Amino acid sequence: MGYGYSWGDGRDRAAGVQSARGTLRLWRCVREPGEPQAVDRLEHKDGFYTASADTLPGPAGRTTLGFAREDAVIVGIRYSDLFVPSWSCALVTAALPVAIVVLNVRRRRRERFRALGLCPACRYDLRATPDRCPECGWTNPAAGDATAG
Secondary structure (H helix, E strand, C coil): CEEEEEEECCCCEEEEEEEECCEEEEEEEEECCCCCCCCCCCCCCCEEEEECCCCCCCCCCCCECCEEEEEEEECCEEEEEEEEEHHHHHHHHHHHHHHHHHHHHHHHHHHHHHHCCECCCCCCECCCCCCECCCCCCECHHHCCCCCC
């Protein structure tokens, strides 16, 4: 089963999104300039629809990792199709949550090391020398400049 959504003005342009067989199809069609209004291929209903997955078109030409683009002019109407595999949509939408988790894990580790009195750069025990790490030379900006005055 395939699903889709389409919209347009009913005369000069229409666009839509379809999903079937693990592929997302973004399409649009625009009446060529000077084409008579008698061409009625752009008449459609706005909104959601369902269709058999076999009736929804797939990329006719060569694809690269499932991505494809097709352009055609048929009876005075320019058609543009962009095919995007579903896995790429999942990958893109998963990037932000993964980044948030990674940043939170790093922040928690820094807080835990700071609470234990360890150097944030090399994890050396700073309980004896909280101003400066004798192992890597890291200086604690919160401790102030020990050489001044």
